[in-house]
Amino acid sequence: xxxxPPSGQPGTNGAxxxxxxxxxxxxxxxxxxxxGHKLPAQGSAPSKGTIRILQLYPRDMNxxxxxxxxxxxxxxxxxxxYTPELLEYNVGDDFPxxxxxxxxxxxxxxxxxxxxxxxxxxESTLKDLAEEGxxxxxxxxxxxxxxKFFKTRTGSVIPGIGILDAETHGTDERLIGNVAVSSPxxxxxxxxxxxxxxxxxxxxxxxxxxxxxxxxxxxxxxQEGARYRxxxxxxxHGSLLxxxxxxxxxxxxxxxxxxxxxxxxxxxxxxYAVLAREHAARRPR
Amino acid sequence: MFYFSVPLGKLxxxxxxxxxxxxxxxxxxxxxxxxxxxxxxxxxxxxxxxxVSGTNGKTTTTKMVVELLESQGLKxxxxxxxxxxxxxVAAALLGEVDWRGRLNxxxxxxxxxxxxxxxxxxxxxxxxxxxxxxxxxxxxxxGEIDKTAQLLEHIAAKTTGTVVLNREDPRVARIAGTLNGPxxxxxxxxxxxxxxxxxxxxxxxxPGSPVPPAPERPxxxxxxxxxxxxxxxxxxxxxxxxxxxxxxGVYNIFNAAAALxxxxxxxxxxxxxxxxxxxLLTALSRVAPAFGRGESLVVDGLPLELVLVxxxxxxxxxxxxxxAAGYATMIAINDNYADGRDMxxxxxxxxxxxxxxxxxxxxxxxxxxxxxxxxxxxxPIGAVNTEIAPALxxxxxxxxxxxxxxxxxxxxxxxxxxxxxxxxxxxVVS
Numbered sequence: 001x002x003x004x005p006p007s008g009q010p011g012t013n014g015a016x017x018x019x020x021x022x023x024x025x026x027x028x029x030x031x032x033x034x035x036g037h038k039l040p041a042q043g044s045a046p047s048k049g050t051i052r053i054l055q056l057y058p059r060d061m062n063x064x065x066x067x068x069x070x071x072x073x074x075x076x077x078x079x080x081x082y083t084p085e086l087l088e089y090n091v092g093d094d095f096p097x098x099x100x101x102x103x104x105x106x107x108x109x110x111x112x113x114x115x116x117x118x119x120x121x122x123e124s125t126l127k128d129l130a131e132e133g134x135x136x137x138x139x140x141x142x143x144x145x146x147x148k149f150f151k152t153r154t155g156s157v158i159p160g161i162g163i164l165d166a167e168t169h170g171t172d173e174r175l176i177g178n179v180a181v182s183s184p185x186x187x188x189x190x191x192x193x194x195x196x197x198x199x200x201x202x203x204x205x206x207x208x209x210x211x212x213x214x215x216x217x218x219x220x221x222x223q224e225g226a227r228y229r230x231x232x233x234x235x236x237h238g239s240l241l242x243x244x245x246x247x248x249x250x251x252x253x254x255x256x257x258x259x260x261x262x263x264x265x266x267x268x269x270x271x272y273a274v275l276a277r278e279h280a281a282r283r284p285r
Numbered sequence: 286m287f288y289f290s291v292p293l294g295k296l297x298x299x300x301x302x303x304x305x306x307x308x309x310x311x312x313x314x315x316x317x318x319x320x321x322x323x324x325x326x327x328x329x330x331x332x333x334x335x336x337v338s339g340t341n342g343k344t345t346t347t348k349m350v351v352e353l354l355e356s357q358g359l360k361x362x363x364x365x366x367x368x369x370x371x372x373x374v375a376a377a378l379l380g381e382v383d384w385r386g387r388l389n390x391x392x393x394x395x396x397x398x399x400x401x402x403x404x405x406x407x408x409x410x411x412x413x414x415x416x417x418x419x420x421x422x423x424x425x426x427x428g429e430i431d432k433t434a435q436l437l438e439h440i441a442a443k444t445t446g447t448v449v450l451n452r453e454d455p456r457v458a459r460i461a462g463t464l465n466g467p468x469x470x471x472x473x474x475x476x477x478x479x480x481x482x483x484x485x486x487x488x489x490x491x492p493g494s495p496v497p498p499a500p501e502r503p504x505x506x507x508x509x510x511x512x513x514x515x516x517x518x519x520x521x522x523x524x525x526x527x528x529x530x531x532x533x534g535v536y537n538i539f540n541a542a543a544a545l546x547x548x549x550x551x552x553x554x555x556x557x558x559x560x561x562x563x564x565l566l567t568a569l570s571r572v573a574p575a576f577g578r579g580e581s582l583v584v585d586g587l588p589l590e591l592v593l594v595x596x597x598x599x600x601x602x603x604x605x606x607x608x609a610a611g612y613a614t615m616i617a618i619n620d621n622y623a624d625g626r627d628m629x630x631x632x633x634x635x636x637x638x639x640x641x642x643x644x645x646x647x648x649x650x651x652x653x654x655x656x657x658x659x660x661x662x663x664x665p666i667g668a669v670n671t672e673i674a675p676a677l678x679x680x681x682x683x684x685x686x687x688x689x690x691x692x693x694x695x696x697x698x699x700x701x702x703x704x705x706x707x708x709x710x711x712x713v714v715s
Contacts, residue, residue, distance in 0.1 A: 064627065064629040064630065064633070065627075065628075065629025065630060065631070065632035065633055066632075067632055067633060068629065068631075068632025068633075068658075068661075071632070071661055072661060075661050108430060108431050109431065110431055177626070178626070192626070192627040192628065192629065194627060237627055237629040238627070238628055238629055239629050239632045242632070242654075242657050242658070242661065243654070243657065269660075272653055272656040272657040272660050273657055275653040275656070275669075276651075276653035276654045276656065276657045278653075279650065279651065279652075279653050279654075279671060280628075280651075280654065283620060283626075283650070
């Protein structure tokens with residue numbers, strides 16, 4: 001069988017494939033993309049608008065597949081007819097203005113130490129953005145640090161920025177494996193967890209959902225992740241957004257509506273996502 | 286007790302072989318009834334034990350180290366079948382010792398998984414160790430990269446003679462500062478090749494962001510200066526020597542510098558007291574890739590290459606070392622324990638180099654995760670089938686007139702080799 005172009009954006013595949021082959025200068029590639037990834041040139045349809053996605057600390061908090069979440073947001077924006085602009089914020093950088101969407105990932109203990117002071121210095125900026133309703137996706141380590149504190153096994157307390165009413169305690173137990181979550185807003189969410197910090201939610205936030213496979217926030221209450229305003233926080237890797245396009249589109253829709261008043265979606269082809277979910281759901285814990 | 290342990294273990298080994306069983310059971314039996322067996326047997330070797338560990342390239346490097354030493358007339362014991370854990374070493378030993386437990390070898394060269402190497406060196410302190418790299422691999426097993434680096438540090442600390450370190454991997458090079466016993470030797474890369482080996486930390490930096498000034502690098506015993514299509518330049522003792530190479534892929538050839546460094550040290554401590562560099566290089570030029578590491582089979586008169594991928598950096602290097610043009614491509618991704626169970630790693634690899642030719646066939650238990658990953662990099666996809674046997678058959682049938690390449694995770698590779706052995710000559714490794 002001859003490989004067929006992927007059909008992320010029905011109707012424009014031919015145009016996109018041709019552009020890629022001619023090797024024309026790529027309008028999107030000049031952007032600030034991490035890992036040296038380049039997005040292929042965009043189709044010729046006029047853009048419905050530009051959304052600025054900020055990756056938080058991609059240099060230090062990017063342990064496993066966090067780029068996948070940023071890539072999915074950028075590509076889906078294009079498939080919906082919008083132009084993504086990917087920005088990075090690392091320790092010591094100027095905080096970019098006019099950010100529409102924020103993604104933050106997980107880090108090793110050493111990464112968390114590196115960003116800790118810088119994150120505290122950005123507390124009021126991030127708090128304002130969160131309270132205004134900026135959509136944010138926070139995975140694992142930054143989920144923990146957006147909470148009130150992380151108390152390590154040895155008893156030392158790493159302060160968080162307290163946007164989420166949640167606290168995390170380090171343990172000797174590492175929670176590892178496939179996870180399925182039932183969420184009232186997003187239906188079934190699939191991912192993979194790998195963490196030893198255990199998080200408990202206070203009354204100020206709601207859980208993202210309850211686990212039907214795996215552990216989630218902690219080994220006691222069956223809750224996974226946190227929801228607050230337009231923040232989605234979760235322990236799930238996988239990466240999270242590719243196999244959970246509803247979550248991705250919630251973040252996109254929210255960002256677009258806040259900026260342009262309304263969102264006119266395209267029709268991304270999610271057939272691979274559907275099949276990947278089916279097969280992932282059958283895998284053992 | 287140990288008068289009986291070796292005969293008993295060998296008996297179990299024979300029986301389990303007859304039953305077609307795995308390689309570890311006899312090792313388990315001996316370990317249980319005679320825990321000192323391994324230490325006692327290996328301590329008799331005149332040149333001691335060398336441990337090879339790190340995230341990527343252990344199997345190919347170990348193969349090189351062994352073949353180079355054999356070219357020097359040494360008898361080498363090694364764990365050839367990929368049983369790179371302690372019990373596998375005990376099992377392999379049982380196959381080699383005589384009925385009284387004596388091992389006829391000058392030196393043991395053992396490939397050990399980072400976590401198992403720690404158990405092993407606690408029982409048998411090695412005289413040499415060669416530490417290759419610390420990269421993001423199977424974080425669901427070890428938790429964090431820094432943890433993996435600590436495991437390697439422990440191996441180095443237990444080494445009594447010479448520690449060979451990768452000068453270009455900061456997490457490995459850093460280990461030198463923690464040691465105060467053993468001699469430290471480095472293998473290194475020419476500055477011009479450094480950019481072909483982005484480490485995980487550098488990969489997180491955006492293009493255009495300032496590159497931090499290179500830290501002061503210590504002199505290396507062997508430096509890889511240049512990689513050609515079928516040859517390479519190595520520098521040692523102040524001279525640069527060109528040698529032909531059967532190995533493909535710049536990361537395999539960098540590991541040749543690692544093997545040369547270790548073997549030069551071993552040979553210097555051998556009977557003659559000097560390393561026969563010419564002999565080592567001749568042997569190196571003849572080393573063929575280990576199974577699944579860029580190994581080339583023949584199907585329908587055309588090459589079929591197997592490239593094992595098990596972590597983001599390995600996959601990236603594989604894509605870079607084996608250009609897609611002119612080849613039909615298949616990718617098989619399983620998610621068993623030995624493959625890594627978290628699919629996040631696929632999102633840390635960029636697949637843009639496959640965009641022009643597309644990927645003809647996807648397979649493995651996570652074939653659709655791979656399809657989804659390729660969709661987001663705008664890479665055209667041919668067929669998807671999670672079952673490996675029919676997917677492989679379709680791939681070979683539909684790309685009959687093209688050379689083929691299969692990128693596969695570990696257990697997918699084992700399944701593919703089993704299928705291929707039905708139609709071509711394949712070394713089947715159990």
